[in-house]
Every structure is written in structure tokens, then in C-alpha cells.
Amino acid sequence: MADKTEVALDRTQVKKAVQALQAFLKTKSTQDSLLLDDTQQISLLFTLWKIPKQAQTIRIPLPHGQRTDTDEVCLFTRDEPNMTPDQTQRFYKRLLEEKGVKNVSEIIPYKLLKTEYKPHEAKRRLLGNFDMFISDDRIRRLLPSHLGKHFYERKKEPLCVNLQSKHLARDIQRVVQGTSLKVTNRGCCCMARVAHSSMTADEVTENIEATVQTVMAKIRMKGQVMKIIHIKSQSSVALPIYTSSLSHISALQQADKSATTPKEKGGGAAKKQAKKRGGEAKQTVATAEGKGEEEEVPQLVPIETPSKKPKLEVEPVMERSYGGIGRCKCSFWFAVAHDILGIFIMMVGVFGGLAIHDLFIYAGAIVIFLSLIWWVFWYSGNIDVPPEELEDDVGMIKLKNHRLSRVVRRVSSRLSSGIRNSFRKNGRSVREGNGRPSHAGTDMRISTVHDSTLASSSKELEMETLSI
Incomplete structure (x- = not known):
């Protein structure tokens, strides 16, 4: 189980699956797609037995190019010293023409990328205008901060190329017409583009075989790696072309057992010691029980606690409910x-x-x-409004001493009535006198009446307080 097991593909089965997929794509193609020469991608879906511990990107060269001639390729270059962005573009165009590179449609220097493609909308437009991006390996560490996350979410991040290579045309051709497989440590499925619908069945089959061989040779996993391999397009179901056997599961179980047996052997002595300790503990408990049978154990008598008075349950007051219009x-x-x-x-x-x-x-x-x-x-x-909030109103005050309240009411009523009667008598005497100088007598009368009323009211107040 230390080495990786090889994946043996059945060529005839793979070719049948490719032909079935191509027949399906032909039946699904519409008149508009035929006029526009719209080709669909054909991809391989790998399902692994285990989730990888480390993420990995595998470069896969293909015997037949998996991109069409209409695909747009953009190249990011570094800024040449003592040159403007336009001069840098012309310089690299001449370099690609001299090396025989014809599949690069646009060249963007690094300084131009920082200035003209800084807005978010400009980056989105750049992402939609090209099918593939490649970059000079000398600026590959500078690009992620200027491209943004959308390039990496749509899996269009630039692939590195050595522009100082002597075989530049061959290197760019391998990168453009090849493919790559991203193996992540977040799941056990990964996908790689291997062909397009315009290729023949034999070309697609050869690309599939080369892709599987390269992946099995470069993947950083041991033992049984590949579980299932499917072939699919953008609008079709996945057709299986390889399924691994389940014979290795028994081997994995045996390996797990062999890994656990040394631990059990090493822990045998500890278990024996634990059993001895348990026997000694049982003996000590038995001797303690024998002594307890001979001696009498004092019985505990519960202490009677004074019974508390039962709480009075207050029945809730049912308020009158009004339906329909309500009150008023x-x-x-x-x-x-x-x-x-x-x-x-x-x-x-x-x-x-x-x-x-x-x-x-x-x-x-x-x-x-x-x-x-x-x-x-x-x-x-x-x-x-609840009655608790109405206790401060005039008619809802709970008076603790009703007799005192009666005395206060009587005194206030007597004082008010006496003052009122005195003013009435004063007015009558003024009307009867018709201007005669009898002010002293009237003043004496008013004062005596007022004093008599105050004296009577004070006496009554004293009697009420004494009775209380």
C-alpha cells in the first residue's frame, strides 16, 4: 500500500463514452449555435477515495490542443526599463513574432494593468474579453493584488511562462493548448478540461488517456487514489469511464487492525496491573463490610421543623370585558x-x-x-389601565384611617359654610342701612360670627380626635 496503484483505462469503453457524449451534443445543438460555431468544453471529473492533505496544481500537457483557434489569449508582461507601456507592447510583439508565437492576441504591460484596469468594472470587462491569461514568471507574485478575486473564482488566473526561454513558442503552446488540474484539500472531487466538442473521438480519447496518466504520476497521495472518473460537458450528465474495485477495502481494514494490535500488546501489562488493583480494592471493601455487621450503626432521627403558615392565595379579580365597540x-x-x-x-x-x-x-x-x-x-x-396604576387618583386612594378623613371633611365644610354665611349677612346689612354709618356694628357682627364658627369647629375637632 506504500506505492500508488495504477489506473487501467479500457480504451474501447472510453471511446464509446466519448461518442455517446458527442452524439448528445449534436442533438442538443441549435441553429444559432451552429451559425456561431459555439463549441462546448469536454472535461474529466475525478473522484478520489480520500480528501488530500495538501492543495496541488498539476500541469498536464495534451497531445491535441483543447482550445479552438477563436479563443482569445492575453499576456501580462513586466515593464522594460526606460520604456513606456506602448514601447513595451511593441517590444514584446516583435519578440513573439520572431519566436513564431501566433496564439497571443493581446499584450498588457504591468504598469498599464495598474493604471487603466484599476477600477472594478475594468477588471470585470478584462475578465470577460479573454478566454485565457498567461503572464511573465518575473511578475507572477505581483498580479494577485491587482487582478482581484474574480479571476480566481472563475479559475482564470494567469499561468506562468518564461519569456526568456530559447524555446518560447513550444512553451507557450504547451501552456495554452495544455490543461491543469487543481486538487484542493476541501473535497474529494476535481475537474480538468481536456477537449472540445469539435474534436474527433480518437483525439478526445488520446487526451483523456494522457490526462489520467499525468495525474496519477504527479498527484501527492499514496495507496488507492482514484475512485471514479467521469467524462462530461457543460450541459450533459457525467458518464463513467473508470470505476475502481473494492478489493482494497479489506486490505485497509487489515492494516488498521495491525496498527491497533501493537498498542493492545503494550497495554496488556497495564490492564493486568489495573485488575490487581481492582481485586485489592474489593478485598478492602469486603473487610469493611464485615466490621460494619458487628458494630451497630446509629440511626438518624429527622428533626421536626416548625410548620410555616400557609400562604393565602389571592383570587385574581376578573375585570369586565367589553366586546365590539367597547366603552363610551x-x-x-x-x-x-x-x-x-x-x-x-x-x-x-x-x-x-x-x-x-x-x-x-x-x-x-x-x-x-x-x-x-x-x-x-x-x-x-x-x-x-390596571388598578395598581390608578391608586393615585382621587377616587382610588386606599385610606387606612377613615375616621380622620371624616373629621377633616367636616372641618373643611364647616369653615367654608361659616365664611359663606358671614359674607351673605354682611351684604344684607349694607343693603338695609342704605349708607348709614353703622360700619362698626357690622364689623363687630362679622367678627363675632366668624369667631363663634371657629370656636365651634375647634371644639368639634377636639371631640372627634378624643373619640378616635
Whole structure:
């Protein structure tokens, strides 16, 4: 199990799956796609037995190019010293022409990428205009901060190329027409593009075989790696072309058992010691029980606690519930009547054709406005307030000493009535005298009456307090 097991593909089975997929794509192609020469990608879907511990990117050269001639390729280059971006573009165009490279459609220097493609919309537009991006390996560490996350989410990050290579055309051809497989440590499935729908069945089959061999040779995993391999397109189901056997599962179980047996052997002595300790503990417990049978164990008598008085359960007071209109029905019907009357008067003024229609319109509006008073009364009367919050009101105060309250009320009533009677008598005497100088007598009368009332009220107050 130390070495990787080889994946033996059945060429005839792979070719049958490719032919079936191509037949399906032909039946699904529409007239518009045929006119536009719209080709679909054909990819391999790898399903592994285990999730890889490390992420890995595998470069896969293909015997037949998996990109069409219409695919747009963009090249990011470094800034040449003492050159402007335009001069750098012309310099690398001449270099590619001299080396015989023809599949690069656009060249963008690093300085131009930082200035013109800094906005977010410009980056999105750049991502949509090209099918593939390659870059000079001298600036590969500088690109991620200027490209953004969308290039990596859509798996269009630039592939590195050595522009100083002597075989530049061959290297660029391998990168452009080859493919790559990204093996992540987040799942056990990964996909690689290997062909397009315009290729023949034999070419697609050869690309599939080369891809599987390269992946099995470069993947950083041991033992049984590949579980299932499928072939699919963008709009089709996945067709299986390889399925691994389940014979290695028994070998894995045996390996797990062999890994656990040394631990059990090493722990045998510890288990024996634990058993001995357990036997000694049981013996000590047995001797303690024998001694306990001979001696009498004192019995515990529960202490009686004084019984607490039962709490008085207060029955909740059921408040009266009002349904429908609720309280203050008179206010409600007064408000409705005012609204109806006001609307009627306004309609007479609008549609009656009278000469004084303005008066009717204003009068109806005033009546409707007055109905707001009755609506306020009705709404405030239906507000539910708990009795606890009404204890501070006049009629809800809980007086602890009712006799004292009676004395206070009587004293206040006597004082007010005495003062009122004195003023009445004073007015009568003034009217009877008709201007005679008898002010001293009247003053004496008022003062004596006022003193007598105060004395009587004070005596009554003393008697009430003594009775309390």
C-alpha cells in the first residue's frame, strides 16, 4: 500500500463514452449555435477515495490542443526599463513574432494593468474579453493584488511562462493548448478540461488517456487514489469511464487492525496491573463490610421543623370585558353621526349646484373636524389601565384611617359654610342701612360670627380626635 496503484483505462469503453457524449451534443445543438460555431468544453471529473492533505496544481500537457483557434489569449508582461507601456507592447510583439508565437492576441504591460484596469468594472470587462491569461514568471507574485478575486473564482488566473526561454513558442503552446488540474484539500472531487466538442473521438480519447496518466504520476497521495472518473460537458450528465474495485477495502481494514494490535500488546501489562488493583480494592471493601455487621450503626432521627403558615392565595379579580365597540358607546355614535353629517353637507355643496356651495363645503369640513373630539373621547375611554396604576387618583386612594378623613371633611365644610354665611349677612346689612354709618356694628357682627364658627369647629375637632 506504500506505492500508488495504477489506473487501467479500457480504451474501447472510453471511446464509446466519448461518442455517446458527442452524439448528445449534436442533438442538443441549435441553429444559432451552429451559425456561431459555439463549441462546448469536454472535461474529466475525478473522484478520489480520500480528501488530500495538501492543495496541488498539476500541469498536464495534451497531445491535441483543447482550445479552438477563436479563443482569445492575453499576456501580462513586466515593464522594460526606460520604456513606456506602448514601447513595451511593441517590444514584446516583435519578440513573439520572431519566436513564431501566433496564439497571443493581446499584450498588457504591468504598469498599464495598474493604471487603466484599476477600477472594478475594468477588471470585470478584462475578465470577460479573454478566454485565457498567461503572464511573465518575473511578475507572477505581483498580479494577485491587482487582478482581484474574480479571476480566481472563475479559475482564470494567469499561468506562468518564461519569456526568456530559447524555446518560447513550444512553451507557450504547451501552456495554452495544455490543461491543469487543481486538487484542493476541501473535497474529494476535481475537474480538468481536456477537449472540445469539435474534436474527433480518437483525439478526445488520446487526451483523456494522457490526462489520467499525468495525474496519477504527479498527484501527492499514496495507496488507492482514484475512485471514479467521469467524462462530461457543460450541459450533459457525467458518464463513467473508470470505476475502481473494492478489493482494497479489506486490505485497509487489515492494516488498521495491525496498527491497533501493537498498542493492545503494550497495554496488556497495564490492564493486568489495573485488575490487581481492582481485586485489592474489593478485598478492602469486603473487610469493611464485615466490621460494619458487628458494630451497630446509629440511626438518624429527622428533626421536626416548625410548620410555616400557609400562604393565602389571592383570587385574581376578573375585570369586565367589553366586546365590539367597547366603552363610551355614546361618544362612538356621536363621532359617526358627525362624520356622516359632515360628508353629507360637503356632498350637497359639491354636487348640489347651489349658489352658496362654498358655505356647505366649509360647514361639512368643520363638522367632520368636530367629530375628532368624540373620537378622542371614545379612544381615551377604551384605554385599559390596571388598578395598581390608578391608586393615585382621587377616587382610588386606599385610606387606612377613615375616621380622620371624616373629621377633616367636616372641618373643611364647616369653615367654608361659616365664611359663606358671614359674607351673605354682611351684604344684607349694607343693603338695609342704605349708607348709614353703622360700619362698626357690622364689623363687630362679622367678627363675632366668624369667631363663634371657629370656636365651634375647634371644639368639634377636639371631640372627634378624643373619640378616635
